[in-house]
Amino acid sequence: MEADFEVKEQTTRWSPDSGEVLVKNLYLSIDPYQHNRMKRGAVLPGQVITHNNLSPRIVSYAVGEVVASASPEYAAGDMVAGVLGWEDYTLFKPSPTARMSKVDASASFPLSYHIGVLGTSGMTAYGGLFEVCKPAKGEKVFVSAAAGSIGGLVGQFAKLAGCYVVGCAGTKAKVDLLKDKLGFDDAFNYKEDPDLKSALKRYFPDGIDIYFDNVGGEMLEAALANMNIYGRVAVCGVISEYTGAGRRAVPDMLDVIYKRITIRGIYAWDFMPKRFAEFYGVISDWIRQGKVQVIEDVSDGLENVPAAFVELFTGQNVGKKLVKLA
Amino acid sequence: MEADFEVKEQTTRWSPDSGEVLVKNLYLSIDPYQHNRMKRGAVLPGQVITHNNLSPRIVSYAVGEVVASASPEYAAGDMVAGVLGWEDYTLFKPSPTARMSKVDASASFPLSYHIGVLGTSGMTAYGGLFEVCKPAKGEKVFVSAAAGSIGGLVGQFAKLAGCYVVGCAGTKAKVDLLKDKLGFDDAFNYKEDPDLKSALKRYFPDGIDIYFDNVGGEMLEAALANMNIYGRVAVCGVISEYTGAGRRAVPDMLDVIYKRITIRGIYAWDFMPKRFAEFYGVISDWIRQGKVQVIEDVSDGLENVPAAFVELFTGQNVGKKLVKLA
Structure with a gap:
């Protein structure tokens, strides 16, 4: 490469x-x-x-x-x-x-x-979470590629919104970072949990309300299977597909119908022009106050x-x- | 059966x-x-x-x-x-x-x-189209299973909202019905167009803004491939999967991201309680005025x-x- x-x-x-x-x-x-x-x-x-x-x-x-x-x-x-x-x-x-x-x-x-x-990564996380997913206090949020530039912020923002947040990543060091430094409620290494549906069932016994998807593929399928009614999926990336290593998601559309799930593609520049000042002010304060690492x-x-x-x-x-x- | x-x-x-x-x-x-x-x-x-x-x-x-x-x-x-x-x-x-x-x-x-x-079929069509898809005048709307109980209403409602509407169905008689009686701008027999992506490209040279999905499978994939930025998909049914005859959709999530598409499952009873009176009044008038067949x-x-x-x-x-x- x-x-x-x-x-x-x-x-x-x-x-x-x-x-x-x-x-x-x-x-x-x-x-x-x-x-x-x-x-x-x-x-x-x-x-x-x-x-x-x-x-x-x-x-x-x-x-x-x-x-x-x-x-x-x-x-x-x-x-x-x-x-x-x-x-x-x-x-x-x-x-x-x-x-x-x-x-x-x-x-x-x-x-x-x-x-x-304070740039596109932050805006993608902020706009995608708050404008698209609209988290309510107490809701259950799942973030994939949670140790990445956007996932790590999404999880921290969701915690600040009063949500229960679980992330997944691909190494023990990243999982530790999520739990110890970024304040995720829990985190797991997806490589050690080949049955993603069961893993999510364990981490979310009451179901997932919001899934911030950075990876696509089987993770998206597993998240949909574990979502609650009126669940929201922000589709930010499909890194599992980028290199051809993973296969594409085959979502169960009956789940989407019966649970009235919303799946929406997001893009920082949709939020940037109209929400940049708000975003910049909020995130700056959070960083200064030590609320966002x-x-x-x-x-x-x-x-x-x-x-x-x-x-x-x-x-x-x-x-x-x-x-x-x- | x-x-x-x-x-x-x-x-x-x-x-x-x-x-x-x-x-x-x-x-x-x-x-x-x-x-x-x-x-x-x-x-x-x-x-x-x-x-x-x-x-x-x-x-x-x-x-x-x-x-x-x-x-x-x-x-x-x-x-x-x-x-x-x-x-x-x-x-x-x-x-x-x-x-x-x-x-x-x-x-x-x-x-x-x-x-x-005036019951669940009408409410599904009305709520799904107006509350979820929010059609604007001039937008391009595609309806699958358009000669079915819900599809036929969605197409007529979208025409009343000033949209350009194309439906698909599985027989010539149904296609004729859509064009001659229900006022669709155009319609086609999907069985005679095995390359659905190309077919939709022909019927929507400027892309699809709204897809009301009653079938799932390859039709959903083809619609996503032809959607415009900010396109909306109301997922109402997956009849291609019900009997196991069709395969499940493998949507291109990169399309969903880059075009910021929204896909949402719909269900009549989400709209029924709060919008039934409005719905009943509007549809009754449309029927009396001969605007809905x-x-x-x-x-x-x-x-x-x-x-x-x-x-x-x-x-x-x-x-x-x-x-x-x-």
């Missing part, structure tokens, strides 16, 4: 009359969804990780510093977060539909937070982007996977 | 101090969901179709006349609709959770309407319940399947 990537050196051309902003990227977000984009043709062979910017390159969320700007909206020295690229420098052309958010440097959060807990997994240097990306699919990473640039 | 049923003669015991109401059933509702109840053990072997009432018997929606009442809520001569049974007479014990609705005989609708278009398919006599039920699974019935009792 790492051999599928190529890091290229290319020249960036910024000019004062281009309307463009030149951003020196500081942290790159490494997310599983890039794998789909590759499979679906949104990222094509030939799009490369560049030491400087020149399309075609792999677009991704990142945080950086403006080093030159031909746009009145941004000035040199601004810290920004947005859809930039897997590269050292990005040329960004602002438009009504393409904006970077300015990072509040006075908030004294590490810069990296702005592409994780931030777990990051940082690799160094552009050269390590391919290895960092591969880690997402081999169960090695814990929390938000980032690459810190020089 | 007919041989799986047994019609038994049994004695009904009603007494004036029982609190019970004795109802002479006039029309019985024949619905595919009974098949699930049998498969799931909600209807067990030994539960019979009775010429008089004695549990265990097969419970179903029906309309009838009160012939004796030991309840202050009902009087002899009242026409009622509710969850009664596949039998000539039902002993009904009213409680806060078990009620029959009194049928408005002055409305001059045929009695049978109260278990079809009522298609019924009536068999005669309790002895024909088994054959009527089997028709649902062999593609023979059109519209609401009923049995009229003597």
Whole structure:
């Protein structure tokens, strides 16, 4: 897999009359969804990780510093977060539909937070849980890939909403992290429980009200079988399918009918524009008050982007996977 | 399948101090969901179709006349609709959770309407479409099993909401009915279009916004593949699975995520209590104004319940399947 990537050196051309902003990227977000984009043709062979910017390159969320700007909206020295690229420098052309958010440097959060807990990962967890799943106090919440960048936040947010939360992950260390550090009520290693339906029955004797699905496949089937009436499933990812290792879910639609289950696909950018200010305020407070733990997994240097990306699919990473640039 | 049923003669015991109401059933509702109840053990072997009432018997929606009442809520001569049974007479014990609705005989609708278009079939179509799918004018709506008791109403209701509506069914006569009598914009015979994905692409070049699913299986997969962003799927039935003839759907959850599709199971009784008055008023007006066509398919006599039920699974019935009792 790492051999599928190529890091290229290319020249960036910024000019004062281009309307463009030149951003020196500081942290790159490494997310599983890039794998789909590759499979679906949104990222094509030939799009490369560049030491400087020149399309075609792999677009991704990142945080950086403006080093030159031909746009009145941004000035040199601004810290920004947005859809930039897997590269050292990005040329960004602002438009009504393409904006970077300015990072509040006075908030004294590490810069990296702005592409994780305060960026798309956090927004996906927050919007998906609160807008789609609408947790009520006392409800039972199940989170898969719970030690991942989004799952870990979903579980913590659900605890703050007064829910009973169980997560699953693929190693003992991750399971311990969920229980000991992230405050999950319980957690289990799905690799040691091949009968997922029975496992969920044990962890949820009274059924599941909300399932935040990051994996799809058999886990989705097992969760549906254990859901309560009016259960809600937020479908965030299908990592079991990304690499072809797992098979697709064959959900029992009779369960969906009889239990009037809602299954809904979620996407951070649905919530970002209208709820970002609310989200940012709430999560910032939670972090400051120590109510949300931030777990990051940082690799160094552009050269390590391919290895960092591969880690997402081999169960090695814990929390938000980032690459810190020089 | 007919041989799986047994019609038994049994004695009904009603007494004036029982609190019970004795109802002479006039029309019985024949619905595919009974098949699930049998498969799931909600209807067990030994539960019979009775010429008089004695549990265990097969419970179903029906309309009838009160012939004796030991309840202050009902009087002899009242026409009622509710969850009664596949039998000539039902002993009904009213409680806060078990009620029959009194049928408005002055409305001059045929009695049978109260278990079809003005009963659970109508409520399923109305609640499922308007409460779950929320159609907007101009949206594209696909209905499967569109010549069935619910599908035919969903399509007509969606047309009244200003949508573009295409239905599918399994015979040319049904397809003609959808187009010529029920006002669907288009319709097709799915048996003549083995590549359902391509068929839906042809009928919906701009994609599907709402899919009202009565069949599940490959049709659900094909609909999801053709859905637009923010598409909604109301899951009402999975008739392709009931008899084991079709295979279960293997939906592409990546489609669900990327298109933020909502899939929701529906059930008439979720809408019945709170929206029945609104529903009844709206549908009554639509029928009187000729805006909704009522298609019924009536068999005669309790002895024909088994054959009527089997028709649902062999593609023979059109519209609401009923049995009229003597």
